[in-house]
Amino acid sequence: MDVMTDPKAMNLRFPDPGQRAAIAAAARQAGVSMQEYILSAAYDRATAVEQRFLEGFKASMARSGAVFAAEPSSIDASAEQRAIEQEVLRELEQQERGRAA
Numbered sequence: 001m002d003v004m005t006d007p008k009a010m011n012l013r014f015p016d017p018g019q020r021a022a023i024a025a026a027a028r029q030a031g032v033s034m035q036e037y038i039l040s041a042a043y044d045r046a047t048a049v050e051q052r053f054l055e056g057f058k059a060s061m062a063r064s065g066a067v068f069a070a071e072p073s074s075i076d077a078s079a080e081q082r083a084i085e086q087e088v089l090r091e092l093e094q095q096e097r098g099r100a101a
Contacts, residue, residue, distance in 0.1 A: 012038070
């Protein structure tokens with residue numbers, strides 16, 4: 001099948017002949033085709049970028065978590081408030097049991 005009509009073929013034209021020769025030599029040394037070598041390098045670069053992003057995201061999440069843990073939240077009820085809520089819930093449950101009986 002002709003490379004020009006094969007939709008899976010990769011265009012391997014390089015404006016710099018020295019660059020093409022260096023890539024061809026590296027591909028030969030790795031024992032793979034130029035296409036495989038280039039795709040592998042692109043994949044390695046993409047996954048390295050992804051790793052850097054994920055590491056930065058995890059660090060950001062850790063910093064955010066530390067800030068939220070350090071400051072008392074207006075959403076987080078005090079122990080007294082939680083005790084009152086628990087008592088109200090118990091009373092509601094007793095009322096419902098009384099109606100069901």
